[in-house]
Amino acid sequence: MPIDPREPYDDSNIFARILRGELPCNKVYEDDYALAFHDIRPQAPVHVLVIPKGAYVSWDDFTLKALDGEIAGFMRAVGNVTRELGVDDQGYRLMVNMGGHGHQEVPHLHVHIFGGRQFRFMIAD
Ligand code: 5GP
Numbered sequence: 657m658p659i660d661p662r663e664p665y666d667d668s669n670i671f672a673r674i675l676r677g678e679l680p681c682n683k684v685y686e687d688d689y690a691l692a693f694h695d696i697r698p699q700a701p702v703h704v705l706v707i708p709k710g711a712y713v714s715w716d717d718f719t720l721k722a723l724d725g726e727i728a729g730f731m732r733a734v735g736n737v738t739r740e741l742g743v744d745d746q747g748y749r750l751m752v753n754m755g756g757h758g759h760q761e762v763p764h765l766h767v768h769i770f771g772g773r774q775f776r777f778m779i780a781d
Contacts, residue, residue, distance in 0.1 A: 659763040661714040661755035671707050671764035685737045689729030692737045692769075701772025702743055706734050712765045715754045734767050743771030 666672070673679040674693065681693035684704055695703040708730045712718040718727070738744050748771035753760040 658756045658759050658761060659713070661716055661760065661763075663713065663763065665711045665713050665717075666763055667711070669763045671705075671762055671766065672711070675707070675709065675764075685733070685740055687729070687733055687736070689726060690733035690737075692733070695768070700770040700775075702741055702748070702770065704737060704741060704769045706730075706737055706767045706769065708765055713763050714760060714765055715752045718765045734769070738769055738771070741769065741771065743769065746771070749775050 670679065674681045675691060681691075683691065683693045685692040685706075688709070690706050690708055692704050692706040695705050708718060708722070708726065710718075710722060710726055712722060718730075722730075734750070738748055748769055751768040751770065752758075752765070753768075
């Protein structure tokens with residue numbers, strides 16, 4: 657079920673628990689601003705999620721409330737992850753699902769990195 661992005665941040669969401677180390681993840685990158693780990697149900701040969709360390713429900717919440725330094729640090733981290741994964745050479749796709757129409761399921765902002773194959777159509781359905 658998609659989330660309601662107007663709900664306050666829920667500290668018990670699955671990515672908050674991964675950030676606190678209460679649940680495991682297959683980590684690929686971490687710095688002061690972001691944590692990146694493999695998606696549990698990969699939809700491409702490379703499918704990694706990058707999440708900010710701060711408590712932000714969605715892209716909307718993040719771009720509204722995060723400090724400039726957090727936004728810059730997070731954007732830089734996403735780029736660092738793509739280079740560490742080695743997908744920068746062939747190219748990759750970034751995706752952020754936001755709220756109901758975006759079909760966002762986990763209420764902590766995450767950027768999907770897809771890579772490792774050729775993508776064609778922008779929107780599947
Ligand atoms: P959304 O639809 O919210 O943009 O995507 C949520 C993503 O989180 C999905 O691709 C889903 O497979 C992934 N996911 C959900 N629960 C977990 C989990 O516990 N661990 C990991 N690594 N990924 C998860």
